[in-house]
Amino acid sequence: MREVTVGTADLAAYQQVLGPERSATLRSGAGRLAALLAGRTVWNVNSTAAGGGVAELLHSLVPLARALGVPVRWLVIDGDAEFFAITKRLCTLVYGSPGDGGPTGEAEREHYRKVTEANAADLAGFVRPGDVVIVHEAQPAGLVPAAARLGAKVVYRSHTGCDTPNEHTARGWAFIRPYVEQADATVFLIPPHVQPWAPAPQVVAPSIDPCLPKNVALSQDEAVEVLRAVGALAGGAADGGPVTVSPGGGPSIELRRPVIAVREGDPPPADAPMVVQVSRWDRLKDMAGVLRSFVAADVPGSYLTLAGSDVTGVSDDPEAEEMFVECRREWERLPTELRARIQLLCLPMADPRENALVVNALQQHATVVVQKSVAEGFGLTATEAMWKSRPLLANAVGGLRTQVVPDESGLLLDPTRPDGAAGGIARVLADPALADRLGAGARRRVHENYLPDRHLLQWGDLIETLVKEDDPDASAR
Missing domain, CATH: 3.40.50.2000 (Glycogen Phosphorylase B;)
Known part of the structure; x- marks a missing residue:
């Protein structure tokens, strides 16, 4: 496991896109959250620092949150080829597709457990009691219980789903459900993807970053x-x-x-x-x-x-x-x-x-x-x-x-x-x-x-709820 180094965003660039009213609302919400966290850290955990939607979202949201004074950091897990073949299979199954048709039996569960245990040992070097850990997708889902044992409030963020559940989604979720259901909250992209057993489910749409090279205006x-x-x-x-x-x-x-x-x-x-x-x-x-x-x-x-x-x-x-x-x-x-x-x-x-x-x-x-x-x-x-x-x-x-x-x-x-x-x-x-x-x-x-001010404010509301559950006096400090 390693930490991804990120800088801070240029807030002036976002104000040009969002306008003064939305920018003021974002600053106010972020300031309230930063004060509430009071020494805690919000950790994001995923499987890669480049490629795919999760990494892109984190490259956008983490620097912006940090620029707004919210203590957010980002960890990437380690895994071998077999582990990532298994987790790719799981993500495809949750989408409702058979994927490569490979197994998800005891041998796969055991390999997933071994890789997860190695990453859990590394996680203990970063996470402290009272922190908030956001676990993104199936690859690091096994870390939900480990983060909870470290005294963190844990959120599982799903980035995949199927409009109409079938035998494939059932098999994919069955593999990671024992981990995910130990989270304090779960977050899904759209209402049809919410699982009926998911703890404290929320729906939060993602966003794009209008100020990064991928989305700035080009003639x-x-x-x-x-x-x-x-x-x-x-x-x-x-x-x-x-x-x-x-x-x-x-x-x-x-x-x-x-x-x-x-x-x-x-x-x-x-x-x-x-x-x-x-x-x-x-x-x-x-x-x-x-x-x-x-x-x-x-x-x-x-x-x-x-x-x-x-x-x-x-x-x-x-x-x-x-x-x-x-x-x-x-x-x-x-x-x-x-x-x-x-x-x-x-x-x-x-x-x-x-x-x-x-x-x-x-x-x-x-x-x-x-x-x-x-x-x-x-x-x-x-x-x-x-x-x-x-x-x-x-x-x-x-x-x-x-x-x-x-x-x-x-x-x-x-x-x-x-x-x-x-x-x-x-x-x-x-x-x-x-x-x-x-x-x-x-x-x-x-x-x-679908811009990041709305996205961050929704996350702020959820994190605020979790922190207050853990420490009812936090809002008074």
Whole structure:
């Protein structure tokens, strides 16, 4: 186990986005919480410092909370390949999917226990009585009892779920339930994901950070410059040297690492209509289904970009390479003229800020963004695209149904259709006025509901309740 080093956020940048009234409310709530904690620490525990939605949320919320005076820190657990294969299986099962079909029997439980015990020993070196420990997802779920034994108040935060429980969700939850039900509270993304046995369940939607490189405003010229620099669009520098960009006028980011691209011929031209999905290489994100939808839409002159993390760069997702290979094989079966209009990109993970800027540029440059998940916790890649005023086509699953108001902030798709995005792709590409209207509605919905001030204040309310339960006199100090 190790601690992730994070700095503090620039509060002035958030005030520019939130405005004075929301900024004052955030400062007031954070100040009250900081006084209430009085020497306690709020610990977040998850499985990786880079890659995936949990790590991204923590890279946003922890520095902001610290800038507001709230004592928040972040720990990442250790585990071997077998452990992460088991926990990937558990997360997929909780989504309602059979995943790799592997076992979750006594041998898997014993290995999970051994890895958890090793991390629990490390946890004792950080956590003190009275602290608050937030355990994120199945990987560190086994640490809930250990944190409680150390005298902490413990919250289990679920980032996955299934709208309609089935035998797969039952098997996944059965594995981690003995740990999770020992928490003082549980937090879920949307109401349908709440488990009936969960202790003190709360619903807290996640958020995106408008001030990080992934979401700061880029002009169209800046987005094109970034994508050309990494080889995602045609027209990059002939010498292939690094390009430096200062997104949103903030600190400069040097683009030194090209994308790993699978495509036929040259990169797409910058002036071509572009359909984009940015997701993990994961069977639940259905990248191959987006490819099939694009082919079925058959819009002349348009291009498709499927982009995910470098398959060697996400330590807790052992299926990523397998899913990327499956998608590449489907691409290879297409006629040459179609392969020339579809690119699969693996985005380097060595520099998180560089990776985030490339994702930002891909979403900003997109004519239409697709999120064709067959199961979804919330879908922050969709939220990010909405913030950039992009028209969004999303399967009607999980938190995507919460975010998308049909025909107002996007279009909802039938998740049972393998090429279900085809009609929406064709419709939006053919109607620029519709694209503009959906994009404006998407931006507005994110501004009103999915920025970090609301997110932190909800967490503050929950932590305040737990601390007062533990120490009724805390509010008087």
